[in-house]
Amino acid sequence: MGIVKAIFAHPSGRIGGTIVGLYILIAFLGMAGITPHDPLMQFRVDRLHAPNAAYWMGTDLFGRDVASRLMVGIGQSFVVAFASVALAATAGTVLGLAAAWFGKGWDGLIMRVMDVLLAFPAILLALLIIAVVGPGTWTSVMAIAIVYTPIFTRVVRGPALSLKTRDFVDAARTFGSSRHYILTRHLMLNLVAPLTVQVTLALAWGLLTEAGLSFLGLGTQPPASSLGLMLSDSRNLMETAPWLLVFPGLAIMIGILGFNLLGDALRDILDPKTRRAVA
Amino acid sequence: MKPLLSVSGLHVGFGRDPRANEIVHGVSFDLAAGETLAIVGESGSGKSVTALSINRLVDFGGGRITGGRIDFTRADGTAIDLAGASERELTKIRGGEIGMIFQEPMTSLNPVLTIGEQIEESFRLHRGLTGRQAKAAARDALERVRIPDAARRLKYCPHQLSGGMLQRVMIATALSCNPRLLIADEPTTALDVTVQAQIMALLAELKRETDMGMIFITHDIGLVAGIADKVMVMQAGEAVEQGSLDEILDTPRHPYTKHLLSAVPHFEAGRAARRDYSRPKTPATPALKVEGLTVRFPVTGGLLRRQTGAVHAVDGVDFDLMPGETLGIVGESGSGKSTTARAILGLVQPIRGDFTASSNDPAKPERNAVQMVFQNPYASLNPRLRVDSILAEPVVASGRKVDAEIKQRMEMLLDRVGLPRNALERYPHEFSGGQRQRLCIARALMLNPSVLVLDEAVSALDVSVQAKVLELLVDLQHDFGLAYLFVSHDMAVVERIAHRIAVVYAGQIVEIGDAAAILSDPRHSYTKSLIAAVPSIDRRREHFTLDTRQVPSLVRPLGFEPPPAEWRDIGADHRARLEA
Numbered sequence: 001m002g003i004v005k006a007i008f009a010h011p012s013g014r015i016g017g018t019i020v021g022l023y024i025l026i027a028f029l030g031m032a033g034i035t036p037h038d039p040l041m042q043f044r045v046d047r048l049h050a051p052n053a054a055y056w057m058g059t060d061l062f063g064r065d066v067a068s069r070l071m072v073g074i075g076q077s078f079v080v081a082f083a084s085v086a087l088a089a090t091a092g093t094v095l096g097l098a099a100a101w102f103g104k105g106w107d108g109l110i111m112r113v114m115d116v117l118l119a120f121p122a123i124l125l126a127l128l129i130i131a132v133v134g135p136g137t138w139t140s141v142m143a144i145a146i147v148y149t150p151i152f153t154r155v156v157r158g159p160a161l162s163l164k165t166r167d168f169v170d171a172a173r174t175f176g177s178s179r180h181y182i183l184t185r186h187l188m189l190n191l192v193a194p195l196t197v198q199v200t201l202a203l204a205w206g207l208l209t210e211a212g213l214s215f216l217g218l219g220t221q222p223p224a225s226s227l228g229l230m231l232s233d234s235r236n237l238m239e240t241a242p243w244l245l246v247f248p249g250l251a252i253m254i255g256i257l258g259f260n261l262l263g264d265a266l267r268d269i270l271d272p273k274t275r276r277a278v279a
Numbered sequence: 280m281k282p283l284l285s286v287s288g289l290h291v292g293f294g295r296d297p298r299a300n301e302i303v304h305g306v307s308f309d310l311a312a313g314e315t316l317a318i319v320g321e322s323g324s325g326k327s328v329t330a331l332s333i334n335r336l337v338d339f340g341g342g343r344i345t346g347g348r349i350d351f352t353r354a355d356g357t358a359i360d361l362a363g364a365s366e367r368e369l370t371k372i373r374g375g376e377i378g379m380i381f382q383e384p385m386t387s388l389n390p391v392l393t394i395g396e397q398i399e400e401s402f403r404l405h406r407g408l409t410g411r412q413a414k415a416a417a418r419d420a421l422e423r424v425r426i427p428d429a430a431r432r433l434k435y436c437p438h439q440l441s442g443g444m445l446q447r448v449m450i451a452t453a454l455s456c457n458p459r460l461l462i463a464d465e466p467t468t469a470l471d472v473t474v475q476a477q478i479m480a481l482l483a484e485l486k487r488e489t490d491m492g493m494i495f496i497t498h499d500i501g502l503v504a505g506i507a508d509k510v511m512v513m514q515a516g517e518a519v520e521q522g523s524l525d526e527i528l529d530t531p532r533h534p535y536t537k538h539l540l541s542a543v544p545h546f547e548a549g550r551a552a553r554r555d556y557s558r559p560k561t562p563a564t565p566a567l568k569v570e571g572l573t574v575r576f577p578v579t580g581g582l583l584r585r586q587t588g589a590v591h592a593v594d595g596v597d598f599d600l601m602p603g604e605t606l607g608i609v610g611e612s613g614s615g616k617s618t619t620a621r622a623i624l625g626l627v628q629p630i631r632g633d634f635t636a637s638s639n640d641p642a643k644p645e646r647n648a649v650q651m652v653f654q655n656p657y658a659s660l661n662p663r664l665r666v667d668s669i670l671a672e673p674v675v676a677s678g679r680k681v682d683a684e685i686k687q688r689m690e691m692l693l694d695r696v697g698l699p700r701n702a703l704e705r706y707p708h709e710f711s712g713g714q715r716q717r718l719c720i721a722r723a724l725m726l727n728p729s730v731l732v733l734d735e736a737v738s739a740l741d742v743s744v745q746a747k748v749l750e751l752l753v754d755l756q757h758d759f760g761l762a763y764l765f766v767s768h769d770m771a772v773v774e775r776i777a778h779r780i781a782v783v784y785a786g787q788i789v790e791i792g793d794a795a796a797i798l799s800d801p802r803h804s805y806t807k808s809l810i811a812a813v814p815s816i817d818r819r820r821e822h823f824t825l826d827t828r829q830v831p832s833l834v835r836p837l838g839f840e841p842p843p844a845e846w847r848d849i850g851a852d853h854r855a856r857l858e859a
Contacts, residue, residue: 167659171719174624174651175726177676185672189663 006269013265019258027078030071037065039072039225048241058243060233070247073225074255080137080219080226081206084144089199091145092152093191097183099153100160111157114150122147122205123212130218140219144209148202155198156191163187193270197263204259211252227252282309283352283492284333284460289362290346291325291332297343302328304516305347310509312459315486315493317503317524319539320513321741326496329513330462333494334377335361335369351377354459375405378453382465384445388437394421394448395433398455405456420451424481442612443474447481454485460492467502471611472768476812479506498742500539501546501771502814504528512536538743546771546813549798553753556604556778558852564637565599566762567623567649567730572596572632574615574622578834588836592618593629594786595841602729603756605763607777607794609770609809613833615786616766620734623764624651636730647677650723654735656715660707666718667703673725685725692721695758696751713744717751724759732764737772749775770813774798779852782806786833787844792853802847802855 007013029035036056037043043063051058057066099110117125126143133139163169163186172182207227213219214228222229227248234244291303303325310316320326331337332344333351349361354376359368373379381387388397398417402408408416414433421429424447437445446466453461463482467475483506486493497503503510503524510527512520512535520533531537545551573596575589593615600606610616622629636648650673653659660669670689671681679685690700696717698710707715716736723731733752737745749772755761767773773780773794780797782790782805790803801807845857 167653167655168661170621170626171651171653171659171722172672172676173626174649175673175676176647177672181672181675185664185668186661190661192663 003269007262007265010265010268012261013269016258016261016263016265019254020262023074023078023255023258026071027075030068030073030075031079035065035068035071037068039064039068040223041065048237050241051243057247058241060230060241060244061237066230066243066247069225069230070227070251073227073230073248074251076137076220076224076226077207077210077214077228077255080141080144080210081203084141084210085148085199085202085206087141087145088148088202089152089195091149092154093156093188093195095149096153096156097160097187100157100164100187101179101183107157110153114153117146118150122209126209126213127216127218130213135218135221137220137224140210140213143213144206147209148205151202152195152198155194159191159194160187163190197267197270200259200263200266204256204263207252207255207259281352281358283312283314284310285350286329286333286347287350288347289329289332289344289349291328291337291342292345293340293342297345301345302342302516303332306511306513306516306518307347308509308511308518308521310460310492310494312492313486313490314508315495315506316509316511317495317497317500317507318511318513319497319500319503321498321743323515324513325516326513327464330464330494330496333361333460333462334373334379335364336373336379351460374401374453374458375456376458377460377462378456378458380446380449380453380461380463380466383469384442384449385437385469387449388445390437393434393436394440398433398448398452401452401455416455420455421448423454423485424448424451426451441474442470443477446470446474446478450478450481450485454489454491457489458491460494462494462496464496465498466495468498472770473611473808473812475502476814479814482506499814500528504814512539546774546810548810549774549795549800551774552795552798553605553776553778554795555753555757558601558604563601566602566604567600567634567636567764569599569619569623569634570597570632572619572622572629572634574618574627574629586837588834588839590833591786591835591839591841592833593622595844596632596783596786596788598781598788598791600730600762600764602762603760604779605756605765605777607773607780608764608766608783609768609773609780610783611768611809614783615833616768616783617734619783620651620732620764620766623649624732647673647726648728649730649732650726650728651732651734652716652719652723652736655739656712656719657739659719660715662707664706665703666705666707669707669718670703670722670725673722677726688725689721692724695724695755696721711744713740713748716740716748720748720751720755724755727759728761730762730764732766734766735768736765738767738769745772752776770798770810782809787841787856790853790855792850796850796853800849800853802849802853804858806855 007017041064043059045063046055046059047063048061049055049059055065055067057070059065095110099107125147129143129146130139169182169186172186210219210226211228211231214226215232217232220226220229230248231245238245287307289303289306290301292298292301294300306329308316318326318329328337328342331340333349344362347362350358351361352358388394395414395417398420399413402413402416417433418429421432426432426444426447440448467478470478479502495503495507507524510522510524511518512527512533514535520527520531520536527536531540572593574593575591577586578588578590579585580587596619598606608616608619618627621627623634667689671685674681674685689703693700693702698714698717707718710718737748740748752763753776756763763776765773765776777794779792780794781788782797782803784805790797790801790806797806798810801810846854847857848854
């Protein structure tokens, strides 16, 4: 548990770690249905009610509880962000390792395809993919994963290229170690640190991209709840019911801040060049 | 007379609290004009920090001078305390009055500028020369360091010159403004032994020509014997002994100086060669037999990247290695000695040649019979694996399960190489360089090989650690009946471990045979120059002569085959290649 201790010893890691921990707890509660009210229940009499003791963050146009919907929304956004980053990290690692290991033609082919994907702005590429496949939760997971795969490929390929020429890899070859053993024990194990940092930062982008897609109506579909969708619903009622805008907006902002702070802290902790400064 | 430089009570520390993290604890010495002081010590002794404090380059590495004075007499006769000088004054003194040469000539020069531009810069900054004048001065500077064909070399970029040539360029740059003090920080450590001899000869000649003071930092006490007037021995940030060269070498008083002089292998022209083995008279099965090993790397050129030639890295190497015997392979960088070792391990593909290894135990698969220990103990262990996983790797690779028997072997080998058993649960970074190399040796022995290839296995270690690892290797050889293929550039080390020696030059063996015979009576001209270049305390009164011969290019046209070697037998086990 050294890493957790190190995160909480780091000034921005402490804040980021707390925020992310809190969000994960909220997401679990939201997904498990442990919310103040049923997020889909419409309390007709209390439509557009300002925050009070019963409705902590007020109610929306249909009289649904904003706090409950926010919890479910965070859960939904986290599922999409985690699933898409997990896919992107896996695909990126496999492609990056393949490019570094096989080199030559494979390296050229894989990296040029990644360059093409990177040439598009993230949200535009995601829009394009959804426009082709059609909107939905799993489409946005796929779209976000494809958008972030090139970043992981690059993060893996660079260090893998240099690890491949290290003496301990040569030593492994002299023992006759299998390719699988060298790739997993000698390359992957040394890539854990840069990948962890990248995953944390990618989660922040994933969260934002998901919110963007849902805001545009291409992500999570109503009546399910998601942070982007809640923002989108609030935009005509900004003046009469500002709480509809403020809470989901803050939730997105603080969440991204949390992941970024945690990512920065992990980068400091796991990078041997700055490790001494932290300890 | 006032000394050129007088350092008294120098304290240097690092980090946020320089007093708590003190590296140099009160060093004092004097240096007169025209004198050479050698600072000798092992890594971490504070010798470089002391020297870098004099021109205050230590400030840029996070160091602070926390006490003491550095009095330097400037060209105009005024004295200045460099410990308290301002950065503006220091900029004028650095380069102008105190020159510096670093260890790595390859990284000390800017790769995208020609060497001419880099030397001219120094003339522009400190002497205000411009245009043609600066160019002429740069050419003179190169001629002064005996670079042949200086006018043409000015237009070369650093990658077009060899390490020795680059170090000469660095010396030319450092000397460009006639500094009154030259600081040389291990200037020859990265260079081959014959090139090292040339650089040392050059420095000695320059010292005679000018009235320059010189501080020479080195870990090799034998190297300074030919050049130093005074020696200061440093250990753990303190000057444990100082005195004139002869005093230190002939009557050392401090135990550490004695240790440096005795524990460190010094070259003794074959007298220190091992005598614990002799080749069997009757033909026996060699542990490793190499025949006609040839490794070539293609050279491509032109638009279509067609192969235009090949680098003949290893050209028809034959030798055999008996069980319990050590064959030392010596040669300079680029001679193909490491490529030979790597080809035997299958790390590079030979285009031709056979090698057969026979193992101690006939039931064992043949491919595990040869194992290797690499040069850099820091790079050859995966930092993320625990020692037990590291030792288990060869076992896993050979397709066996890690069971109680293997665990037992791990513990036995750790005991044998002198590491504690609890090392199994630790990570490589918790060990020192020497301990890591012991781990590498233990790992190589996991599969009970019959041949161990040691590629510069002790070159990255400190001198006294080197001696201990060599002792360990000799013990292991007796216990396990190992055959060693010991690749090294260091003649003194090879003399201590090898029974037989093969001298490799330009990809070919030029002389092979009994170690004592070759080292005491070299016959091939290359072997002779290699041995003559080894610095030695015994020969400190001899003068080095300058030799500007360059190693021939190994790039040959397509389809070139070297003529078959003709050999001359000199002794029972000593033969040399005939020279054209």
